[in-house]
Amino acid sequence: MSKKNAFYAQSGGVTAVINASGCGVIETCRAHSDQIGTVYAGQNGIIGALTENLIDTSKESAEDIAALKTTPSGAFGSCRFKLKSLEENKREYERLIEIFKAHDIGYFFYNGGGDSADTCYKVSQLSEKMGFPVQAIHVPKTVDNDLPITDNCPGFGSVAKYIAVSTLEASYDVRSMAATSTKIFVIEVMGRHAGWIAAAGALVEDYGIPVVTLFPEVEFDKDKFIAAVDAKVKEFGYCSIVVSEGCHWPDGTFLAEQGTRDSFGHAQLGGAAPVVANMIKDALDLKFHWAVADYLQRAARHISSASDVEQAYALGKAAVEKALEGKNSIMPTVVRESSNPYKWSIGEAPLSEVANVEKMMPMDFISEDGYGITDKCKEYLYPLIKGEAYPEYDDNGMPKYVTLKNELAAKKLPEFEI
Amino acid sequence: MSKKNAFYAQSGGVTAVINASGCGVIETCRAHSDQIGTVYAGQNGIIGALTENLIDTSKESAEDIAALKTTPSGAFGSCRFKLKSLEENKREYERLIEIFKAHDIGYFFYNGGGDSADTCYKVSQLSEKMGFPVQAIHVPKTVDNDLPITDNCPGFGSVAKYIAVSTLEASYDVRSMAATSTKIFVIEVMGRHAGWIAAAGALVEDYGIPVVTLFPEVEFDKDKFIAAVDAKVKEFGYCSIVVSEGCHWPDGTFLAEQGTRDSFGHAQLGGAAPVVANMIKDALDLKFHWAVADYLQRAARHISSASDVEQAYALGKAAVEKALEGKNSIMPTVVRESSNPYKWSIGEAPLSEVANVEKMMPMDFISEDGYGITDKCKEYLYPLIKGEAYPEYDDNGMPKYVTLKNELAAKKLPEFEI
Numbered sequence: 001m002s003k004k005n006a007f008y009a010q011s012g013g014v015t016a017v018i019n020a021s022g023c024g025v026i027e028t029c030r031a032h033s034d035q036i037g038t039v040y041a042g043q044n045g046i047i048g049a050l051t052e053n054l055i056d057t058s059k060e061s062a063e064d065i066a067a068l069k070t071t072p073s074g075a076f077g078s079c080r081f082k083l084k085s086l087e088e089n090k091r092e093y094e095r096l097i098e099i100f101k102a103h104d105i106g107y108f109f110y111n112g113g114g115d116s117a118d119t120c121y122k123v124s125q126l127s128e129k130m131g132f133p134v135q136a137i138h139v140p141k142t143v144d145n146d147l148p149i150t151d152n153c154p155g156f157g158s159v160a161k162y163i164a165v166s167t168l169e170a171s172y173d174v175r176s177m178a179a180t181s182t183k184i185f186v187i188e189v190m191g192r193h194a195g196w197i198a199a200a201g202a203l204v205e206d207y208g209i210p211v212v213t214l215f216p217e218v219e220f221d222k223d224k225f226i227a228a229v230d231a232k233v234k235e236f237g238y239c240s241i242v243v244s245e246g247c248h249w250p251d252g253t254f255l256a257e258q259g260t261r262d263s264f265g266h267a268q269l270g271g272a273a274p275v276v277a278n279m280i281k282d283a284l285d286l287k288f289h290w291a292v293a294d295y296l297q298r299a300a301r302h303i304s305s306a307s308d309v310e311q312a313y314a315l316g317k318a319a320v321e322k323a324l325e326g327k328n329s330i331m332p333t334v335v336r337e338s339s340n341p342y343k344w345s346i347g348e349a350p351l352s353e354v355a356n357v358e359k360m361m362p363m364d365f366i367s368e369d370g371y372g373i374t375d376k377c378k379e380y381l382y383p384l385i386k387g388e389a390y391p392e393y394d395d396n397g398m399p400k401y402v403t404l405k406n407e408l409a410a411k412k413l414p415e416f417e418i
Numbered sequence: 419m420s421k422k423n424a425f426y427a428q429s430g431g432v433t434a435v436i437n438a439s440g441c442g443v444i445e446t447c448r449a450h451s452d453q454i455g456t457v458y459a460g461q462n463g464i465i466g467a468l469t470e471n472l473i474d475t476s477k478e479s480a481e482d483i484a485a486l487k488t489t490p491s492g493a494f495g496s497c498r499f500k501l502k503s504l505e506e507n508k509r510e511y512e513r514l515i516e517i518f519k520a521h522d523i524g525y526f527f528y529n530g531g532g533d534s535a536d537t538c539y540k541v542s543q544l545s546e547k548m549g550f551p552v553q554a555i556h557v558p559k560t561v562d563n564d565l566p567i568t569d570n571c572p573g574f575g576s577v578a579k580y581i582a583v584s585t586l587e588a589s590y591d592v593r594s595m596a597a598t599s600t601k602i603f604v605i606e607v608m609g610r611h612a613g614w615i616a617a618a619g620a621l622v623e624d625y626g627i628p629v630v631t632l633f634p635e636v637e638f639d640k641d642k643f644i645a646a647v648d649a650k651v652k653e654f655g656y657c658s659i660v661v662s663e664g665c666h667w668p669d670g671t672f673l674a675e676q677g678t679r680d681s682f683g684h685a686q687l688g689g690a691a692p693v694v695a696n697m698i699k700d701a702l703d704l705k706f707h708w709a710v711a712d713y714l715q716r717a718a719r720h721i722s723s724a725s726d727v728e729q730a731y732a733l734g735k736a737a738v739e740k741a742l743e744g745k746n747s748i749m750p751t752v753v754r755e756s757s758n759p760y761k762w763s764i765g766e767a768p769l770s771e772v773a774n775v776e777k778m779m780p781m782d783f784i785s786e787d788g789y790g791i792t793d794k795c796k797e798y799l800y801p802l803i804k805g806e807a808y809p810e811y812d813d814n815g816m817p818k819y820v821t822l823k824n825e826l827a828a829k830k831l832p833e834f835e836i
Contacts, residue, residue, distance in 0.1 A: 169719060
């Protein structure tokens, strides 16, 4: 059997460590150059495959590929582009297989969340039917932490660390100022469907900080919320609030949509944080500050957790190793052996069980009053934010993040309209 | 001469490194215990002196005092409380001197910005007149970087590093997503009067990032701004925008006040970032994300610059050493010897020349089009963000920040109404 090339693509919202997975994939392929040929990467994700914009990663130096481990974002470009169902758009799947065939690609490593797991699964099925079997392996990535079977998803641990550390730091700040000035600090965090990231902010309770957390899993009750904050301020003199962007009223309306209008009459100008802050101002007349971390949280490679970086790399590496073992249509997973001391290993899950399954935060991770987290949740979270994995810095004091050359391979097929 | 006690207080908005100055003051006093007695710290700043809530720092272990060097916020509490002029409220100044007299305090170390420099100056003058001379030394601190004479102000360098690194990271994120998704990222930074912090965000230009920066020093011109962003997006496919909270229209109205109303009709709900983002959405119809860093930026001890931490400590230490040399009514300063290689030393400035003088950002630091910074500005900024000075982390993965015991000394005087 002649050796096949490989294709790697990054999908969906990028993270601080998705490049670490890419590094794991590429370095492991290079280490097995007797079995795997060139690794092509999709320029801007799967779109790069459809349009035959294939980055030839063999043009990149070993040093630059190694630097991916400490560089946030998607070094080859990512995209928000979900392939429709096979029935609706078989044409796109067939085009993918044609591209793979034209470039002799026998391995498809797709690095993303739930949607890409589904695509990966379908490519594997269809390629067999089309007589050009491709080994499709999904490499998990998502700050939403919502993939099933795997203990956690690379990207989440680093966001969690950023939010836990930032909430602690800002809370210390408010505590210093509370006697005469700011008494309320609100931080808005990502998580439209699940409160995993908000839960990380709630960890600061263990560090003496009065904190009220608003989860998407708990319907918002304004009076109860105000009372909870009031009680904290009366006891501690200040209070931090972590609000998930997905926090919503019983009718499903997001807090962020709560009637905010700009001068042009547009809704949704502000986030949830200013809405919550103003609510407290009205009810309790307390001075507040608020922050919206947005992309800063998922891009913050400077404070990534060591666990997260290691697992991101290990999953990329395992994807290649499992492919070489002949595996197909699977996703390598993180298996938690024990929380204290933290021990984990690499397992695997069939893509048929991963695709289209969303893992929610267990309700027993949220405290009874709905505004905090349980010990069980803490036991789950701490290992994921454990350890620091700093990037190097240059003489200016800026992190050394790599920008790749991203040279495209010559095209072999006619153009394709997406 | 019997040895006198010392009083230290933190004033105004806290920073990632004001405790490092406190550490410098207290450790240096302890090293000279033959000449200086107990160091008292004001509970919540100068208010603690007026109300005789004096923290006895001798109750704190050497280990905890050393940990101040890596702990953000004001460990003794700070306050926003400006003493009125001597004419308007002589009573408060006299109370301060009475407190100093009652607790045998001969050294007053006041750690803050412009207002506290003024207070420090007046205390020094009045104490002499009242026959209980106190050596008043001001220790500079302000993220606003607006104190005169000193090359820079502790606290600023760390905010600058946080904003430069965060802007770079988020820009990498947008660059990854721009093909099919977000093309505009807006980050709002502190600086109501001066664009020092915004200038730090503009540094990412040196790292290949298309960035448009909005300074308080440049009147906002909507059409020109939209055109500048449009040009960057056309050239690079995306654009980052750094907007200072102090950015304003020609009539002085802040962008953040631009007609934003919540459901109760309150103005100023949102910040400048969402206003700018929506402006671009309207004009160019580009997908955007925005972040408001708020307290996260000034509290971010996890990414403090080593220069800043060293200088904060050195200025606290110098304050005590200069007091022991008999100096009075001065502020130790940072003197820049050279930018490349970066060399600095400690100088001093008379408080008469510091009080009520605000140092603005030189106009030749801003590029001709008003949306970037000059080489001169970069040469000034880089040394201030140079080096990393990480805190230690615990086994959970959280930074080890200290919370002091803060035991109060016994009161000796009648109560005082502020």
